Amino acid sequence: MTSGGVGRVTVLSIGEVRLRPHNIAGSGTPMLWWTFTSRRWTEPLPVNVVLIEHDQGWVLWDTGQAPESADAPRTYFPRGFVGAVYARQVDSTLTPGQGLGEQLELAGVPLERLALAAVSHLHYDHAGNVGELAAAGIPVLVSEAEHALLTGRSPHMHGVLAEHLLAAGVRWRPVSFAPSDDPALTDFDGAYDIFGDGALTLLPTPGHTTGSMSLLVRRGGGRDPLLLVGDATYDPSLIDRGVVPDVGDRKRQRETLRRVVALRDRLPGLRVIAGHDPRAAESAA
Numbered sequence: 001m002t003s004g005g006v007g008r009v010t011v012l013s014i015g016e017v018r019l020r021p022h023n024i025a026g027s028g029t030p031m032l033w034w035t036f037t038s039r040r041w042t043e044p045l046p047v048n049v050v051l052i053e054h055d056q057g058w059v060l061w062d063t064g065q066a067p068e069s070a071d072a073p074r075t076y077f078p079r080g081f082v083g084a085v086y087a088r089q090v091d092s093t094l095t096p097g098q099g100l101g102e103q104l105e106l107a108g109v110p111l112e113r114l115a116l117a118a119v120s121h122l123h124y125d126h127a128g129n130v131g132e133l134a135a136a137g138i139p140v141l142v143s144e145a146e147h148a149l150l151t152g153r154s155p156h157m158h159g160v161l162a163e164h165l166l167a168a169g170v171r172w173r174p175v176s177f178a179p180s181d182d183p184a185l186t187d188f189d190g191a192y193d194i195f196g197d198g199a200l201t202l203l204p205t206p207g208h209t210t211g212s213m214s215l216l217v218r219r220g221g222g223r224d225p226l227l228l229v230g231d232a233t234y235d236p237s238l239i240d241r242g243v244v245p246d247v248g249d250r251k252r253q254r255e256t257l258r259r260v261v262a263l264r265d266r267l268p269g270l271r272v273i274a275g276h277d278p279r280a281a282e283s284a285a
């Protein structure tokens with residue numbers, strides 16, 4: 001496996017979110033209980049997306065939140081009970097200049113120059129800007145299992161706002177994971193090598209959502225490999241303690257963390273980059 005294809009890796013933040021503490025470090029409390037009783041918010045956390053230079057083109061990992069989710073939450077989020085859950089669980093902000101297009105521009109790679117994007121999962125703060133990619137004709141990779149939620153029976157129950165995602169006209173490229181002969185990846189149920197050179201590999205990391213996936217970035221040149229995990233954890237320092245959020249499937253989240261630890265043992269120096277970790281930019285540098 002060669003990995004000379006990866007150049008620059010840049011973490012950008014598409015606004016911020018405040019969450020409930022149970023959403024970071026859970027204790028096994030039922031989600032609906034803390035959702036409606038918690039009175040504490042976390043500090044504002046970044047909504048990280050990662051821009052990766054590969055010799056076959058620029059790749060975007062996750063897309064961040066849409067401006068409307070911060071500016072007009074009452075119309076962006078569903079009404080009724082589901083809307084009440086969002087309003088209690090998350091508080092989004094996105095100030096002018098923090099949008100995806102502007103952040104990419106600032107990073108020197110206008111959105112139109114992307115070769116493709118991949119999303120860890122379909123929550124609004126990770127897939128919120130797929131419409132912008134659709135408008136520019138850029139395909140979006142998503143796991144097959146996550147993609148199935150879009151047209152499944154109750155996407156809202158999985159935290160997926162299908163009404164926005166289906167209306168966006170996205171060129172989805174559903175990814176299916178196949179067995180890999182890469183010895184570093186034996187703990188995972190398959191893998192998907194984006195460019196066929198071992199540099200950018202998608203791995204199934206379910207639990208937070210049914211079809212959550214992560215991206216392993218092997219940079220070559222003596223640089224530490226990165227594992228971009230979306231929301232498999234919010235705080236990489238919790239991984240070794242097996243602490244998972246009180247959102248999603250607890251057992252599957254823990255199994256995913258066990259695999260991440262196993263991968264780190266096989267790839268010394270592996271740095272875990274989480275979707276809302278304030279230290280992500282520093283870790284990836």
Ligand SMILES: [Zn+2]
Pocket residue numbers: 121123126208231
């Ligand atoms: Zn999420």
